[in-house]
Amino acid sequence: MKAADLDLLVGVSTPTVHPGGGRAVVSVTHPSLAADATVGQLWTIPLSGHAAPKLFSRGFRDTEPRFSPDGRLLAFLRAEPKRPPQLYVVDAAGGEPVPVTDRKLGVTEFAWSPDGRTLAFVSREPELGRYGTVEGIDPNGEPARRIDSLKYQTNGLGYTIDRRAHVFVVAAPDVWSAPSPAPVPLPDGSTDGGVGVAEPRRLTDGPWDDGAISFSPDGKRIAFVSARHSSRDVDLRSNVFTVPVEGGDARDLTGKHGSYSVVDAQYADNGVLFFTAQDVGESGRDFVGRNTALYVIDADGQAPRLLTDPETVDFTESVIAAYRDDAVLVHDRRRGALVLTEVNAAGERRRLTDDQTIVGGAGVAGETIVVSFADVRTSGDVAVVGPDGLHRLTDLSAPLRAKGVLAPTELTVMGRDGYPVHGWVVAPEGEGPHPVLLTIHGGPFAAYTGALFDEAQVYAAAGYAVVMCNPRGSAGYGQEHGRVIRQRMGTVDLTDVLDFLDGAIEQVPGLDRDRVGIMGGSYGGYLTAWTISHDHRFAAAIVERGFLDPEYFVGTSDIGSFFGDEYTGTDPELMRSQSPQAVVDRVRTPTLVLHSSADLRCPLGQAERYYTALKRRGIETELVIFPGEDHELSRSGRPRHRRERFDIILDWWAEHLPSRSNRR
Known part of the structure; x- marks a missing residue:
């Protein structure tokens, strides 16, 4: 795979399965270099395997399909160029x-x-006078924002305090009725009748964001x-609430029962309510390396019951799907995989x-269970x-494999301790010796996988052996593995990536131990910058969107009010003992610093301070800033x-x- 092959990198949505069981519909999206945007349509997939998938819609970006309970209708989100997604329904x-909607800021x-008969949706409600709600007032003409909170912005979105996300309901449209013509104005300027979408009814309000919605089986809540x-x-902390569909006050079901940071909530078919959550401790902030467990509320007013052991099972990257009367499907994050797991109300897995x-x-x-998935052969299918595993219905990555996809070699290396x-x-193909790139993932409580990964494929196609591992601090190996670097960043995580590099060079033929580079983004940018201050073997380095200066992270990052406090502590000396900026004077390695101008997670100042320190010390360096991009550039930025x-x-x-194959 080469960079020009980005168009072939597909993503597949969660399938919706027709109640009759004969077909599923998914959204298939991909980066379009021509449109300089992510585009996609809906596809219908026969489950018999005897017929080919067929294109179902022709929108610019159609996503999140979902059949109505009787299977007669299909709802989905459609985004037109440079416009937010809106809710649509089709036969x-x-x-x-x-x-169905025409929301100023779209539907999420x-x-x-x-x-x-009804659709509930979540949408941000902008303050009047902001975000184009008043014609003629552009963003620079909006009134000043008066901020009195620590959490007021989010990477990829911007300010949140003046556009809160809330729950709305609206009647499902009659897709079989004739359309109403646009009315011609009367002489007094009024119109007789009108066209457009139905006005939704808001169910929640207030200075907070609401989401992860699920109807009760009786449709009342x-x-x-x-x-x-x-x-x-x-x-x-966050909690699970319910609100009557007919309107009324929201009721907190979990707040008095524990210190939860809730990820998702879903009713089962028999009316019990499942939710996934991290236990964030007495402080409500102890999130480092915390796995997400599954809980169940048997009836309103009852305390939640813990169903899974958070030490060994992790449902962080999971949306709950109702399955059978008292069971749900969730995804266990385990050793670089996401394992589909059935859990019932008794805790049986x-x-x-x-x-x-x-x-x-x-x-x-x-x-019938239909899944979207990725593995070594596909980015999405x-x-x-x-009973004997997955039966593949599509081969959407065949065009990409035709360009060249290399299979990874899985390794476990024993570290120095x-x-x-x-x-x-x-x-790469061939005997070598190949120059080596040690790449480090973000997070840190995240993980590399063995699935088709565009970055590894592009670098390998350019002639580099890509080495990537999940050091201590990563997810998928138990809570102790993830929590050990809390206020000890740059210790065992540093030795783990170096020991894995040495082990990989020793065990995999054709790797050149004398020609090695290092690179990473976010936490990977942190550990790259930290490593080159302590180990000088690398020919060069790339520090991308890095967490580089814990002190200046506070008050500038959208997560600055808590992330550094928990990961590097609050004592100034303790923070400096884990800060790449504090040891930048030890760097000898030529270093490229990559960042995005609209990154609110690791703000641009993190890169600018680090780059300037390198430059002032005479280290060969370059700063690259991508305009308009945020922290997610490498994953969902503009294709060009x-x-x-x-x-x-x-x-x-x-x-x-x-x-x-990559030289000047």
Whole structure:
């Protein structure tokens, strides 16, 4: 795979399965270099495997399909160029989609009522005079924001205090009625009748965000997740609420029962309410390395019951799917995989997929389970879950494989203290010796996987052996593995990545131990910058969107009010003992610093201070700033910027660590 092949990198949504069980519908998206945007349409997938998938919609970006409970309608989100996504409904047999919403800031999620007559959705409500609500007032002409909280912005979105997310309900449209013509104005300027979408009814309000909605099976209540407690500005707690569909006050179901940071909530078919949450401790902020467990509320007013052990099971990267009367499907983050797991209200677990597959989402109809997934051969495909594993229904990455995809080699290396470090090597074709790139993931409580990864493929196609591992601090190996670097960043995580590098060079043929580079983004940018202050073996380095200066992170990052406090502590000397900025004077390695102008997670100042310190000390360095991009550039940025980023990275390596196929 080369950077120019980004168009072939597909993503597949959670499937929705027709109640009759004969077909599923998914959204298939991909970066379009021509449109310089992510585009996608809906596809219908016959479950028999005897017929080919067919294009179902033709929008610019159609996503999140969901059949109505009776299977007669299909709802989805449609985004037009440079406009936010809106809710649409179409006859499930096909036809012209009917718009349901025309929200100024779009719709982020939705759910069908059990009778299929109503749709609930979540949308941000802008303050009047902001975000284009008053014609003629552009962003620079808006009134000043008066801020009295610590949490007031979010990476990828911007300010949140003046556009809170709330729950709305609206009647499902009649997609079979004739459209109303646009009225001609009367002589007095009025119109007789009108066209447009129905006015939704708001169910929640207040200075907080609501989301993760689910209808109760009787259709009378909607469960959602929100942080409404008085200390929400200084802790990470959130709770499960319910609100009557007919309107009324929201009721907190979990706040008095524990210190939860809730991820998702979903009713099962028999009315019990499941939710996933981290226990963030007495302080409400103890999030480092905390796995997400599954809980159940058997009836309103009852205390939640813990169903899974957070030490060994992690449902952080999981949306709950109702399955059978008293069971749900969730995804266990384990050793670089996302394992589809059935859990019932008694806490009994059944694993449905293997330890190599990344299950992205699951749709259910009766006993039929359809999943989207990724593995070593695909960035996204669709399969039916059978008793003997997955039965693939699509091969959406075949065009990408035709361009060239290299399989990773899985390794476990024993570190210097006897601790096993797990990871992968993606090596170029040929005998070598190949120059080596040690790449470090973000998080830190995240993980590399063995699935098809565009970055590793692009670098390997350019002639580099890519070494990537999940050191201590990563997710998927138990809480102790993730929590050990709390206020000890740059200790065992540093030795783990170096020991894995040495082990990979020793165990995988064709790797050149004398020609090695290092790179990483976010926490990976942190550990790259920290490593080159302590180990000088590397020909060059790339520090991308890094957490580089814990002291200046506070008050500038959208997570600055808590992230550094928990990971590096609050004592000034303790913070400096883990700060790349504090030891930048030890760097000798040529270093490229990559960042985005709108990054609110690791703000641009982190890169500018680090780059300036290198420059003032005479280290060979360059600062690259991508306009308009945020912390997610490498994953969901504008496609042309993503391609340019690859070109800049490969140009840096061509100069400082040339390969046979990447040299100046």
